[in-house]
């Protein structure tokens with residue numbers, strides 16, 4: 001059996017540095033030493049197989065126990081691809097977000113905004129054979145976060161994705177087009193490359209939405225690709 | 236050639252608990268994917284995650300990925316778990332001890348578990364390996380060999396009781412954990 005192929009190198013500026021001074025919580029939590037780069041073994045090239053049998057899907061966050069959540073109903077859909085443009089089928093996507101007023105269904109969230117009892121804010125979907133996914137939710141509200149003077153997070157949805165290889169694991173946030181808070185947000189702006197930042201913003205898509213029911217937004221995820229050429233030993 | 240660029244990571248933030256399922260920390264749980272799994276030695280893995288001030292990271296989450304007791308990733312054992320950190324910043328997993336895993340070329344890797352740490356204040360997750368103190372294969376493990384000897388101990392868990400192992404993770408500062416990337 002031949003050795004596992006490596007992953008494509010990270011494109012410069014496309015990932016946020018762990019030391020991101022604008023985001024105060026990184027000060028004491030970012031490692032000061034560089035990580036050690038290793039050649040991938042089976043440990044790094046494989047990944048857990050997460051299936052709907054063990055991790056049931058729930059693709060509609062807008063209804064809780066038969067009750068409609070408040071706010072602007074939205075549909076989000078798109079595809080999960082790798083850097084080589086290949087769809088990633090059967091990819092588990094975890095989703096979490098604040099309700100329409102900008103409050104998380106969590107005791108630690110003390111933001112003084114009305115909590116929607118019909119919005120729990122957790123979802124889980126799997127991509128199909130073509131790497132496509134879709135879920136229904138409510139547009140999340142902005143919320144304050146004390147990082148700097150009068151700091152507010154732009155509207156965003158959190159995601160967690162598991163690919164077919166360990167290095168494809170992705171936790172990220174999706175933003176909405178035209179949000180005036182984006183230029184002020186240190187988390188979004190921790191990504192140096194403007195193109196990479198823009199790819200965190202979904203696009204209004206009338207084909208994703210449903211007439212007289214919900215606006216639709218398109219958002220594609222790209223997971224790290226594998227290198228077609230054999231990897232040199234980094235040693 | 237690469238046509239697309241991978242999506243940028245963003246911090247998991249403080250509210251990932253909305254997707255928390257505490258039972259995932261027990262890989263052998265009733266009703267879980269490994270229910271009834273009888274091979275290998277059952278073990279408990281724990282550790283404290285601290286920041287550059289030595290303060291516990293109480294809102295961190297740790298993911299585990301490991302092979303089965305024969306060192307196989309695809310023979311039926313579901314080697315994935317996730318644990319939140321408690322009020323002391325400690326994660327706790329229940330699992331089976333992994334076996335030696337085939338390495339690159341003709342190498343054999345010592346038994347190990349991969350740990351990934353996600354937290355508010357981490358713009359992207361960081362990953363490391365947990366090895367088991369006293370394993371003869373640790374002496375020849377190709378990944379441990381890449382780690383400077385003075386820092387190797389940050390990857391090696393100590394036994395605290397029969398079947399119980401602990402490895403603390405220091406995100407920053409003195410005795411900072413060695414993190415790995417591919």
Ligand SMILES: [Fe+2]
Pocket residue numbers: 098153156158248250
């Ligand atoms: Fe958030």
